[in-house]
Amino acid sequence: MKEPPDAETLKRIADGLDDPVEDLVRKDSQFKKLELNEEDYVGNASAVIDLLSQKKALIQRPILVRGDLSKGQKVTACIGRPKEKIYEFFGQDG
Template sequence: MTTVLHNKACSTSRAALETASDVGVDVEIHDYLKQPLSAEQLRELIGKLEDPVTDLVRRDPYFKSLGLSDADVQSEDQVIALLVEHPRLMQRPVLVKGDRAIIGRPKDRVAPFLAD
């Protein structure tokens, strides 16, 4: 089973769900804004992540409004602390399958990950 850490307001996240449907893969949807991940869950996710840990953090206007910079999200501990406090800063979608996880950006990463 593949889990998609999903934000329904995000077009890329919705596209990942459409791709899963198109290729016939059942997914479990986890709305991480309604059910934020704990520090322990984030640490487990990071252990599976094939992308750099810093990529889990969105560098959007909200990030900037908090006065944050890249230096604030370089380590695993920094990323975990930030995402526990501000889950909306988590990059989306994140796909988790077994002992592997990826950030589903760009969109063309999703289908090959689901096919593996």
């Protein structure tokens, strides 16, 4: 990720997310290595944003966004996993 989102952008993405906010966090080996507890992030946008602001490698990808993140408008966001969600987001059949 060349330019990871800052905390404000992460908040706007979280606000527009249809998925549970904790799904923004990758629960891979790095998450486990940091000895983080998944339950600390369930439904807790503030904790998710704080974590991802500090540990950018834990941001789940891809994140699809409809709208302009730079203009302060409400956006719609979706985590593109599994790949079928990408087709759903764009209103296409897989």
